[in-house]
Amino acid sequence: MCNSNIYMPYPMRVEKVTNEAPGVKTFRLNFINAEDAQQFTFKAGQFGEYSVFGTGESTFCIASSPTREGYIECTFRQSGKVTSALTNCEEGDTIGFRGPYGNIFPLDEWKGKNLLFIAGGIALPPMRCVIWNALDRRSDFKDVTIIYGARSVNDLVYKHELEEWKNRDDVKLVVTVDPGGETPDWKGEVGFVPSVVEKTAPVAANTIAIVCGPPVMIKYTFPVLEKLGFTDDTIYTTLENRMKCGFGKCGRCNVGKVYVCKDGPVFTYKQLKELPDEY
Amino acid sequence: MQTENYTITDSNLQQLLQALLSSGQKVVAPVRANNKVLFKEIKSASEVCSDHVQTTLSAKHLAFPRTEVLLQYKKTGKEVTINDFPFDAVPQTFLWGSRPCDAGGFAPLDGIFNWDSKDAIYNKRREQLTIISFSCTRHDDACFCTSMGGGPGNTAGSDMLITPAGNGTNIAEIITDKGKALFENYTSLFEEAMGADKEQYLTKIDKVFDTAEIKAKVEAFFESKVWKEQSARCMGCGACAYVCPACACFDIQDDKHGSKGSRLRCWDSCGFQLFTLHTSGHNPRETQARRWRQRVMHKFSYMPDRINVVGCSGCGRCSRACPADMNLAEHLEVIMKMEAEKI
Known part of the structure; x- marks a missing residue:
């Protein structure tokens, strides 16, 4: 490892493209080299650098679960240069991936607890990794509740998986859309995530809350959770900041002396409270 | 030896x-x-x-060349x-x-x-x-x-x-x-x-201050208005980072020529507005004051804390190169002399 180029990506085959929502796609990526597939491991919460050769690299999480071996998946919204180039990729194309980087959601520490997942919009992907990881070892945990919200019905991602979770007896799923985002046949909740959390969250005792969403959702959801009795060390989230390297050298992602790429991206609310307001 | x-x-x-x-x-x-x-x-x-x-x-x-090829690719x-x-x-x-x-x-x-x-x-x-x-x-x-x-x-x-x-x-x-x-x-x-x-x-x-004292001071004054005052004349040109022997921040960009190209590492600067700008438009270090604070904190607090080395050798190049005449040593001296009540 010491003598290898840490910027070399794994060549990956785009195996499957799924259109999730307007501008949002999921890629299933297979390792082109068998030895890469064999040695690659990661844990829930980690991220990587995805690259389109000739356009550049972009940072996002691994959206598939480590329990599903042999491939990784990523979900992204077309927004910048690299995600636009990714959007134009087709099945069979070769892209680059390097990683995994960053810390993890400590699933092993959560054994025997209830899990409450709260996600908003395009932030379901980093949580989907943990959700499937937990569901694939379901007996380790007690009640599993998923609260997911998006601006509109059209903006909900992983629609098939939402259906799958809805039909499971061992998962409680609450899906909500922002007021005005519902369709005439919408059967889910209508309302912003924080208020739906207040209404539908399970009791805080013996429960871990994992929250991923846009900053405004996070900002209003954390106080609701505290009001419901969650302590700040039982609330987890994942931060994103602009990154180039992924391993503490390029100088962008630090919040004070804390590096999102190395110390995060997973933080507890307690840890966030100790960070300067610079993220 | x-x-x-x-x-x-x-x-x-x-x-x-x-x-x-x-x-x-x-x-x-x-x-x-x-x-x-x-x-x-x-x-x-x-x-x-x-x-x-x-x-x-x-x-x-x-x-650490100004621009260097990290890898090359060819598409077929x-x-x-x-x-x-x-x-x-x-x-x-x-x-x-x-x-x-x-x-x-x-x-x-x-x-x-x-x-x-x-x-x-x-x-x-x-x-x-x-x-x-x-x-x-x-x-x-x-x-x-x-x-x-x-x-x-x-x-x-x-x-x-x-x-x-x-x-x-x-x-x-x-x-x-x-x-x-x-x-x-x-x-x-x-x-x-x-x-x-x-x-x-x-x-x-003459030795004017020492690095342990600077570390303690800049950490104590993290929320101070001093960063805004000192950076008011900074135009974010990044010259300080380019002349610095210890600045290592970089960008990674692809350089494409038809079906082949290179992935490049290029010098970058925490003084640039675009450095931390998210695609969404959000920028965690949105003001020049925050960027100046990052520059000083990174060198004199974060690096000593995380990798046990001060990010400055005192060569003075940043002060010589600055078009707005921001002198790092002078600014550090000001911070060294600050009292708690002046935050």
Whole structure:
């Protein structure tokens, strides 16, 4: 490892493209080299650098679960240069991936607890990794509740998986859309995530809350959770900041002396409270 | 290894340089071009400039080039061939005539590029680099190496240090195995040590503060208005980072030529507005005050905390290069004198 180029990506085959929502796609990526597939491991919460050769690299999480071996998946919204180039990729194309980087959601520490997942919009992907990881070892945990919200019905991602979770007896799923985002046949909740959390969250005792969403959702959801009795060390989230390297050298992602790429991206609310307001 | 002392005459020093050049070695030294003195590859010993205080740019590009190819790719249909960095093509290089603060600037870079993940490209260039520094007999108003734990005759980071001792003689200190290897190739050019104290030949630079005090102060004043006051004239040009021997922040960009291209690493600066800008438009360091604070905190608080090295060697280049005349040492002095009630 010491003598290898840490910027070399794994060549990956785009195996499957799924259109999730307007501008949002999921890629299933297979390792082109068998030895890469064999040695690659990661844990829930980690991220990587995805690259389109000739356009550049972009940072996002691994959206598939480590329990599903042999491939990784990523979900992204077309927004910048690299995600636009990714959007134009087709099945069979070769892209680059390097990683995994960053810390993890400590699933092993959560054994025997209830899990409450709260996600908003395009932030379901980093949580989907943990959700499937937990569901694939379901007996380790007690009640599993998923609260997911998006601006509109059209903006909900992983629609098939939402259906799958809805039909499971061992998962409680609450899906909500922002007021005005519902369709005439919408059967889910209508309302912003924080208020739906207040209404539908399970009791805080013996429960871990994992929250991923846009900053405004996070900002209003954390106080609701505290009001419901969650302590700040039982609330987890994942931060994103602009990154180039992924391993503490390029100088962008630090919040004070804390590096999102190395110390995060997973933080507890307690840890966030100790960070300067610079993220 | 323990430092070994020898004497070398001016003419033998010239011969040493000439011998390196004659043997086909790559030698980089300060060269005067237009109004600037810059580190450049030389072909003749006569090109070396020796009457300058400091080069405009540091020598960091020898281990961390301004733009470098990390990998190359070629697309053929849906297939992509990736070519690794050519490690074996990195030439052995002798840096001749650097200052102790140039050599000292490599310690922060070594720290950053080896923080957990080892950057093999940087390390290869570093391993191939032998540093022959010259002690300072003059300094200017921007110099503050002594406040950063260095000094005009500091040996840290150099493989060999030459201190001019007058009357055509120099004290030669062999500091590392690389320095020793060079010495052993040209032993006949060196003589026994004179036993003279090199301090008497060095310029004197007052120590104004120390790094532990700065660390405590900048941390205590994180929320202070001082960052805004000091950066009000900063235009975010990034010159300070480009001339700095210890600034390592970089960007990664692809350079495409038809079906093939390169992935490049390029110098970047925390002073640029675009540096931390998210695609969404959100910018965690949205004001120049926050960017200036990041620059100072990174060097004097975060790096000491995380990798146990101060991100500054006190060379003063940032102060000399700044078009808005922001002087780092002066700004640090202001912070050192601040009292709690003035937050």
